[in-house]
Amino acid sequence: MVSFWIAIAAWGLGSLLWAELVRDLYHVLAHHWQPLYRQHAWHHRVFHRDLNVVNAKIYRQAQWRHDLPECLVMLLFSLVFWWACFQWTPQYHLAALMGTLYTLMFLASCIARGIGSEWAREATDVTHLPGPFLTPPGNWFVNRPYHWRHHFDNDRAYYCSTFTLIDKLMGTALALKGKKIAVTGASGTLGRSLLLHLHLAGAKVVALSSKSEPITLTVNDKPLAVKTISWEVGKEGELLEHLKQIDILVLNHGINVKSERTPEAIFKSYEINTFSSWRLLELFLTTVRTDEHVARKEVWVNTSEAEVSPAISPLYELSKRALGDLITLRRLDAPCVIRKLILGPFKSNLNPIGVMSGDWVARQILASAKRDDRNIIVAINPLTYILFPVKEFFVSTYFRLFSNSKVFPQGTPESVLPGLEIDGRNKHLEISSRNGQDARTTGG
Numbered sequence: 001m002v003s004f005w006i007a008i009a010a011w012g013l014g015s016l017l018w019a020e021l022v023r024d025l026y027h028v029l030a031h032h033w034q035p036l037y038r039q040h041a042w043h044h045r046v047f048h049r050d051l052n053v054v055n056a057k058i059y060r061q062a063q064w065r066h067d068l069p070e071c072l073v074m075l076l077f078s079l080v081f082w083w084a085c086f087q088w089t090p091q092y093h094l095a096a097l098m099g100t101l102y103t104l105m106f107l108a109s110c111i112a113r114g115i116g117s118e119w120a121r122e123a124t125d126v127t128h129l130p131g132p133f134l135t136p137p138g139n140w141f142v143n144r145p146y147h148w149r150h151h152f153d154n155d156r157a158y159y160c161s162t163f164t165l166i167d168k169l170m171g172t173a174l175a176l177k178g179k180k181i182a183v184t185g186a187s188g189t190l191g192r193s194l195l196l197h198l199h200l201a202g203a204k205v206v207a208l209s210s211k212s213e214p215i216t217l218t219v220n221d222k223p224l225a226v227k228t229i230s231w232e233v234g235k236e237g238e239l240l241e242h243l244k245q246i247d248i249l250v251l252n253h254g255i256n257v258k259s260e261r262t263p264e265a266i267f268k269s270y271e272i273n274t275f276s277s278w279r280l281l282e283l284f285l286t287t288v289r290t291d292e293h294v295a296r297k298e299v300w301v302n303t304s305e306a307e308v309s310p311a312i313s314p315l316y317e318l319s320k321r322a323l324g325d326l327i328t329l330r331r332l333d334a335p336c337v338i339r340k341l342i343l344g345p346f347k348s349n350l351n352p353i354g355v356m357s358g359d360w361v362a363r364q365i366l367a368s369a370k371r372d373d374r375n376i377i378v379a380i381n382p383l384t385y386i387l388f389p390v391k392e393f394f395v396s397t398y399f400r401l402f403s404n405s406k407v408f409p410q411g412t413p414e415s416v417l418p419g420l421e422i423d424g425r426n427k428h429l430e431i432s433s434r435n436g437q438d439a440r441t442t443g444g
Helices: 002-032 034-044 056-088 095-114 118-124 144-152 165-170 189-200 236-243 263-285 291-296 314-330 358-370 384-402
Strands: 180-184 204-209 216-219 222-225 227-230 248-251 298-302 337-343 375-378
Touching: 002 034, 002 056, 002 095, 002 165, 034 056, 056 095, 095 118, 144 291, 180 189, 189 204, 189 216, 189 358, 236 263, 248 263, 263 298, 263 314, 314 337, 314 384, 337 358, 337 384, 358 375, 375 384
Parallel strands: 180 204, 180 248, 204 227, 248 298, 298 337, 337 375
Antiparallel strands: 216 222
16 A cells, blocks of 8 residues: 555656656757747847836737747646556556646646736736846756846756756756856866866866966966955955956865964964965855846855765864864855865865876866755765765854854944954954964965
8 A cells, every 4th residue: 555655656756757857948949949949039028137127018928929839738748647657556547647637737827927917917927027136046946036137147048947956967057158256266276277277168267376476277288367365364355346347256275284284374374274265265155246246146165075975184183173064054045156166185285195087077067066066075085975064054054043144244244243444444353373484375
């Protein structure tokens, strides 16, 4: 009896998922096959950037020209799914009709919207309703910010309507083309590789470096000068005006004092690896001011595999683990997407005995980001792929249960980060070591 109900549930849920997959694949085809695109283009003419309808007549036409054919294709293939169930396991065929009933609901709402029902539009066209974005783009489920990006960020990505599975499989769950992306630790091995592959993906890259020399990449055997902005730990506030123009901030800088454990080494490790990244994160979050920022802006933070495994460098491990926990806490109510980069040992100035190449790691990071992975793991240790999700789930749950949520930051950078130096007005957080040497960042 238990197996019977499990099979019923499997066929029923499978039919729903099948209907959504057909819907999303039809949408993809509509953007790549001109006869369908001529009809689908009406859908992209309907909305202003705030998702208010441009014209009620165009909205109704879009229902007849795109949504109705889409629903009919869904209906046809849902019946194919039911027929297959009827042929193979006829005792479950009624459960396989759930996808058909689901599609008929879409068909009825489409017709209602097409004849001008305002109630049907507000009740059923939820991803196109105007109003403030209260959460960042969804990960596994499509919400308004996620779908907004299809209309106004990149119409060759973000195809999905309810579940994001097809976008994840196709690598269209995040479009990098045209994005302004800044990378800290830009002079290091991984920093340079990220800049290169982001550029190749069509992004407009900016190097944030502790060194004064401009960053130059080699693309097709030719030098490419990258816009380089010099900065220092403790003077993060000076980057505010630059961060306002950035879509994605990659926090990749760090330091490895290896076996040292002096007070100086402790201070440098936490100041550079933990608190500098945290200050930049909070500073960047203050620039998330509009619905478009909520949909488009992101932070990627290199917290390292040290979150869950030894790094053979105690202070690097402790400071990176502290950063990881702060990020887990902060992204519970962050106004935009925050991704973690959980990276294993790659060869760099910080880790000359690393076994992975920075170039390969950078390519894996971008591939995972395009699948909208919020925790991007690139490691040679298979245990990391098991231990980190478990650790992140329990730590996140603990933080959610025993800390208070807060609204998205809408204050000034000074109010969010008291004491932060903004345009030289406050020296409270300017960092220098006790022997007078500057604590500067080194790329990972």
